[in-house]
Amino acid sequence: MPLPTLIGLLREGRTPPDRRVALTPKKCVELQDAYPGLRVRVQPSPHRAFSDQEYLDLGIEVKDDMAACDLLLGVKEVPVAWLLPGKTYCFFSHTIKQQPANKQLLQTVLHEQITLIDYELLTNAAGQRVVAFGHWAGIVGAYNGLLTYGRKHGLFALKPAWQCVDMEDMEEEFFKVKRLPSIKIAITGTGRVAQGALEVLGRMDIRRVSVYDYLYLDFHEPVYTQLCSSDYNRRRDGRVWDTANFHQEPAAYESTFAKYAPVTDLLIACAYWDPAAPHLFTEADTQRADFKISVIADVTCDVNGSIPLTQRSSTIAEPAFDYDPATGQLEPAYARPATITVMAVDNLPCELPRNASRDFSRQLLDQLFPALLGGDPAGMLARATIARAGQLYPRFQYLADYVR
Structure with missing residues (x-):
């Protein structure tokens, strides 16, 4: 040209x-x-x-x-x-x-x-x-996830990111969080989006732990871990994990995320998802007595994608909705304690x-x-x-x- x-x-x-x-x-x-x-x-x-x-x-x-x-x-x-x-x-x-x-x-x-x-x-x-804008999707997505968790459980009320002037103003909001209990937070992904989410949790001084410790140890403070594809997927035929092959042939793999569901309180989903790849979990999994996740921040926002509860995207004005595991139906956000609250805004960087x-x-x-x-x-x-x-x-x- x-x-x-x-x-x-x-x-x-x-x-x-x-x-x-x-x-x-x-x-x-x-x-x-x-x-x-x-x-x-x-x-x-x-x-x-x-x-x-x-x-x-x-x-x-x-x-x-x-x-x-x-x-x-x-x-x-x-x-x-x-x-x-x-x-x-x-x-x-x-x-x-x-x-x-x-x-x-x-x-x-x-x-x-x-x-x-x-x-x-x-x-x-x-x-x-x-x-790309992915880094800012991760930053706002993690903040929205914590905002949603605080509101669902009556712990704290943060100003929505879109009402903040900029990142510095948003930081002043999450620095107010003094009542975060000893929950466990899982972040999926290793790309720009996940790095943005990690930045927020790091600035909040939430402790990062290994995947092993996350699964098997108890803590008296909030902690988080970062899960890469090999942490929650495996080959169906039992052969050794191969990252390059996973990206080339995702249908040959199955999810092992079920082991994290009993110990995770807040899931921040930042991993790129291929339609041929396995879902993180199924709707049926949410009915299990040991499925502990109460809030999901679906930052990637693939409708009917890796997070099967994301049956629609949400908006900046109304960022969350509830999923009822018993009926499989969507309800207004924060409807009942038994529901899972999902934040699935599809244009998160617009909030900052x-x-x-x-x-x-x-x-x-x-x-x-x-x-x-x-x-x-x-x-x-x-x-x-x-x-x-x-x-x-x-x-x-x-x-x-x-x-x-």
């Missing part, structure tokens, strides 16, 4: 409004300083976590018209009616899994000769994602939009723009381009039937 000289920062158009932004005011200045001749134009927005005035105060142009921009940056899907023909866009399109809700979006991208680069597909040579946006902006400056303005020698942009000038890229030809 030709080198951009004017970059447009889009207002978010989804409902409810997403308050995050791809570039914060300070990162716009840093970008312009790093690449002389490059300018950023910001579309005004009444919802963005960073106000129009914050951009204007740093000399960044704020203007509604994006027609002159060479490259347009958003966060979530751009409304179909807002797409400009022939432009290059970067945003999370949520189309590569053939999501029905976004079929018209991709159809319009192709019809209007648009080039679409998807942040989710930006990877390094090892195939690891380099741009300023922090999440700063982190995301840093990733774009370090990863995306060197490739955009440096010729993409490692092919990162090529791997992340779903369509160019109205044509699906070869690796995304499988989407042809989806958009036909």
Whole structure:
């Protein structure tokens, strides 16, 4: 693609409004300083976590018209009616899994000769994602899990994360927690999301223990452990664990999570889940007398996924619901002591939009723009381009039937 000289920062158009932004005011200045001749134009927005005035105060142009921009940056899907023909866009399109809700979006991208680069597909040579909000999903998810546990058991009441100004304000809330009993907390996963959750528990000075000690020892203080895939899965044929094989052939494995259910009070689920992989547990397991988990923070929020109780996602405004093991039915949150309360918000980073946006902006400056303005020698942009000038890229030809 030709080198951009004017970059447009889009207002978010989804409902409810997403308050995050791809570039914060300070990162716009840093970008312009790093690449002389490059300018950023910001579309005004009444919802963005960073106000129009914050951009204007740093000399960044704020203007509604994006027609002159060479490259347009958003966060979530751009409304179909807002797409400009022939432009290059970067945003999370949520189309590569053939999501029905976004079929018209991709159809319009192709019809209007648009080039679409998807942040989710930006990877390094090892195939690891380099741009993501996962860390902040873990941070907010862990906080929401503790908030939910405190409310369910009448221990404490914390201000919701979305009502906090930023991470520092949220920290002031969880530092108030003085009445956390000697519960056991399990975190699944080892990626960005899990690291965010670990950060919160670490800042709260909750003690981390080994998986063995978690299972077999009693404590007089709250503790947590981190479970990787091999801790709660095994091969069905009894052969030795193989991490690479688990990712390649997840259907060959079965869950062993049942051993953790009798000792776990709060489960914070942060592990990536493949639809072919086993569920963590079954609905029938929740009816067992030794199933102790009373609160689940399903941070990954795969509906009908690894956590079978997550039969729907929840919202920032109403983040939790209850599951009744006796009937298998969902009920309003905190309905009865016998129910399991599930927090399954599917857009957790939106609750701390300023922090999440700063982190995301840093990733774009370090990863995306060197490739955009440096010729993409490692092919990162090529791997992340779903369509160019109205044509699906070869690796995304499988989407042809989806958009036909």
